[in-house]
Amino acid sequence: MKTRTFLAICSATYALAVLTSACSSPKPTPPPPHPAQELWGDLKPVVSVKELMRDFIDPASDYVFDSVGAVVSKKGTLETQPKTDAEWDKVRAGGVMLAEGVSLLKIPRPFAPPGDENNSTGPDPEELSPAQIKAKLEADPVLWNAKIEALRNVGLQVLDIVKRKETKELWDAAENLDEACETCHLIYWYPGEKALLKRLDQRLEDLYGLKALHPDRTRSLGMDPPKPK
Numbered sequence: 001m002k003t004r005t006f007l008a009i010c011s012a013t014y015a016l017a018v019l020t021s022a023c024s025s026p027k028p029t030p031p032p033p034h035p036a037q038e039l040w041g042d043l044k045p046v047v048s049v050k051e052l053m054r055d056f057i058d059p060a061s062d063y064v065f066d067s068v069g070a071v072v073s074k075k076g077t078l079e080t081q082p083k084t085d086a087e088w089d090k091v092r093a094g095g096v097m098l099a100e101g102v103s104l105l106k107i108p109r110p111f112a113p114p115g116d117e118n119n120s121t122g123p124d125p126e127e128l129s130p131a132q133i134k135a136k137l138e139a140d141p142v143l144w145n146a147k148i149e150a151l152r153n154v155g156l157q158v159l160d161i162v163k164r165k166e167t168k169e170l171w172d173a174a175e176n177l178d179e180a181c182e183t184c185h186l187i188y189w190y191p192g193e194k195a196l197l198k199r200l201d202q203r204l205e206d207l208y209g210l211k212a213l214h215p216d217r218t219r220s221l222g223m224d225p226p227k228p229k
Contacts, residue, residue, distance in 0.1 A: 045109035049133075050116065052109075056101055057151075063094025064158055064177055068170045081167045091170070092162040098155030098177075105148050118189075127190050136188055147184040154180050 047055070067090070069080040082088045111130035112118060120129035128136070137144045154177045161169045186193060 043107050045104075045107050048110040048112050048116075049105065050112045050118075052104060056097065056104075060094045060097030060101060060155075061177055061181065063090050063097070064154075064170070065174055067091045067094075068167065068174060081170070082165075088162055088165060091158065095155045095158030095162060099152055099159060100155070102148050102151045102155070106145065124192070126192060128188065133188050143187070147180070147187070150180045150183070151177075 067080075067082050067087070071078045071080075082091055111133045117129050118127040119125060120127050120132070154173060157176065158170075158173050161173055
């Protein structure tokens with residue numbers, strides 16, 4: 001009897017120990033999620049902003065600018081527009097390069113090659129120095145990104161036009177592209193030309209009364225803030 005009682009007590013004690021161990025044991029930690037694999041790693045700039053514009057963005061823009069045009073002569077008007085698949089392919093290439101390539105301007109990089117100060121020296125310099133451009137960007141990075149997105153939107157517009165092969169809309173795209181480029185350049189590259197454009201507009205108005213037909217171009221480019229009402 002004593003033996004059976006002892007065995008029963010031992011069994012109960014063992015069961016209680018197992019139960020207590022199971023309740024107090026921490027739950028197994030799930031394995032950590034696999035980190036996202038980096039395809040290329042961090043992007044590192046190879047060239048300056050000036051070189052990127054010259055060798056990539058400008059050629060891409062030319063695919064759009066050169067796709068339409070009109071030459072008026074004594075023989076009449078000769079219009080240029082894409083007609084063949086190859087010509088439309090070139091326009092599409094320009095749109096892709098603009099829509100994708102302008103994002104490279106968001107990667108921090110020098111604004112000019114070493115030793116290149118732009119035309120920023122001497123009296124009345126025509127252009128800003130790389131240090132001045134950098135200071136403008138750092139003072140308002142949101143504006144810099146907005147100018148990049150404006151150019152990207154033109155690239156997307158061009159791609160949509162190519163899909164539909166709407167030749168007439170390429171004129172609008174070319175105008176939008178010119179405006180996107182100039183609004184950026186008049187802030188970060190040659191802001192002194194803003195005053196020159198105003199003087200030209202005033203001269204046109206004085207000579208020909210053209211202001212009603214051709215509003216102040218610097219205003220149309222969004223250079224002046226709206227006046228308070």
